[in-house]
Amino acid sequence: xxxxxxxxxxxxxxxxxxxxxxxxxxxxxxxxxxxxxxxxxxxxxxxxxxxxxxxxxxxxxxxxxxxxxxxxxxxxxxxxxxxxxxxxxxxxxxxxxxxxxxxxxxxxxxxxxxxxxxxxxxxxxxxxxxxxxxxxxxxxxxxxxxxxxxxxxxxxxxxxxxxxxxxxxxxxxxxxxxxxxxxxxxxxxxxxxxxxxxxxxxxxxxxxxxxxxxxxxxxxxxxxxxxxxxxxxxxxxxxxxxxxxxxxxxxxxxxxxxxxxxxxxxxxxxxxxxxxxxxxxxxxxxxxxxxxxxxxxxxxxxxxxxxxxxxxxxxxxxxxxxxxxxxxxxxxxxxxxxxxxxxxxxxxxxxxxxxxxxxxxxxxxxxxxxxxxxxxxxxxxxxxxxxxxxxxxxxxxxxxxxxxxxxxxxxxxxxxxxxxxxxxxxxxxxxxxxxxxxxxxxxxxxxxxxxxxxxxxx
Ligand SMILES: Cc1cc2nc3c(=O)[nH]c(=O)nc-3n(C[C@H](O)[C@H](O)[C@H](O)COP(=O)(O)O)c2cc1C
Numbered sequence: 001x002x003x004x005x006x007x008x009x010x011x012x013x014x015x016x017x018x019x020x021x022x023x024x025x026x027x028x029x030x031x032x033x034x035x036x037x038x039x040x041x042x043x044x045x046x047x048x049x050x051x052x053x054x055x056x057x058x059x060x061x062x063x064x065x066x067x068x069x070x071x072x073x074x075x076x077x078x079x080x081x082x083x084x085x086x087x088x089x090x091x092x093x094x095x096x097x098x099x100x101x102x103x104x105x106x107x108x109x110x111x112x113x114x115x116x117x118x119x120x121x122x123x124x125x126x127x128x129x130x131x132x133x134x135x136x137x138x139x140x141x142x143x144x145x146x147x148x149x150x151x152x153x154x155x156x157x158x159x160x161x162x163x164x165x166x167x168x169x170x171x172x173x174x175x176x177x178x179x180x181x182x183x184x185x186x187x188x189x190x191x192x193x194x195x196x197x198x199x200x201x202x203x204x205x206x207x208x209x210x211x212x213x214x215x216x217x218x219x220x221x222x223x224x225x226x227x228x229x230x231x232x233x234x235x236x237x238x239x240x241x242x243x244x245x246x247x248x249x250x251x252x253x254x255x256x257x258x259x260x261x262x263x264x265x266x267x268x269x270x271x272x273x274x275x276x277x278x279x280x281x282x283x284x285x286x287x288x289x290x291x292x293x294x295x296x297x298x299x300x301x302x303x304x305x306x307x308x309x310x311x312x313x314x315x316x317x318x319x320x321x322x323x324x325x326x327x328x329x330x331x332x333x334x335x336x337x338x339x340x341x342x343x344x345x346x347x348x349x350x351x352x353x354x355x356x357x358x359x360x361x362x363x364x365x366x367x368x369x370x371x372x373x374x375x376x377x378x379x380x381x382x383x384x385x386x387x388x389x390x391x392x393x394x395x396x397x398x399x400x401x402x403x404x405x406x407x408x409x410x411x412x413x414x415x416x417x418x419x420x421x422x423x424x425x426x427x428x429x430x431x432x433x434x435x436x437x438x439x440x441x442x443x444x445x446x447x448x449x450x451x452x453x454x455x456x457x458x
Contacts, residue, residue, distance in 0.1 A: 027101050054075070246268075
């Protein structure tokens, strides 16, 4: 109980990805009217946990000051090949960066790169990299500048050498012309980086072919209780917590199965194997099938499983009565404590099981004590408590609980291995990272305990 007396200190800002999942990104910015969009892109990349180093041309700094870039990245903007104490920046940048994004790239710079000129930091860095790391170019120019044979030939040359050209949509440009040349939106680049980061994380994990990537099963979303052929009772769970956990695990290179209610969110879950369910029966059946079909290192059970079922069950007919009718609800069987047993019965390794407890209008200590009830029987490894009062959009207060320790007199214990903001966090982003970090820690512990097999059960 004393564990819970820590000051509740919500944090804001970027959540760091672990080594292996984050990409060091060198962001090159040149002098376009669309330079301001680089600030938005930087902000999105930092939010996703990727360190960003800006390299800006002199023209770019006439559109956006270095103070903005430095304020966002907390790193000095690089501008010159000849800056004092920064000799060989083009070489060190190539070593530091996992990828380069030229955003926005002016017609001038596109033509310079295609000519292979190295008279400044950007040209020298481009040649020094020599396609060792991905080099993406997002052009932004007036339609005629883009359509000029010089620019078109340069883009073809750069693409032929291995650059990835990311075009924006056609449309109205800042100069008033309509056509090609608009800069691709920051969200598009973010999505592409996210995909690359996931692929890279998986490749880093599988660099040793003897070790396959860890595998997680995440459940999430509401549950439908059919009343009759056309009516049903559904709880309000959106599945956003589960989807965020799926994304965080994918970002770390995990293979993820997502057992999701038909209405559940699947934002940023591309790459997960998504299995849909509607009712308790569907869910139970799919859960058993999934647990029998693969060895899961972790199961994150965030689905809002119905606490009750209709005693009469679903009927195929539509109930029609002018005098009303009563529904009798009876408690369903709790599924969380059955996960390990289901896996074992199917001859699979025991997964590390993370459960969720949502309370309504309960203080933290009371809520955590009720959540800790899940530990009875030893079938659950960690429980995340949250209360409806602490959940508003991306704000999401939560507390991660470990099994009770004897020195606590059997009372609730805070998870000690996570850093403070992830132990008792205040946002959905932190919650997702906390789940992924718990799963990662379980895999590491299992590998230490038994280097020949990766069973991670309690
Ligand atoms: C207001 C303004 C907006 C500009 N926007 C663009 C642009 O979007 N794309 C482009 O290729 N050039 C644009 N230019 C021209 C470039 O800034 C110019 O070619 C400059 O030399 C590019 O320098 P850099 O490539 O070293 O950054 C713009 C110029 C001005 C004055």
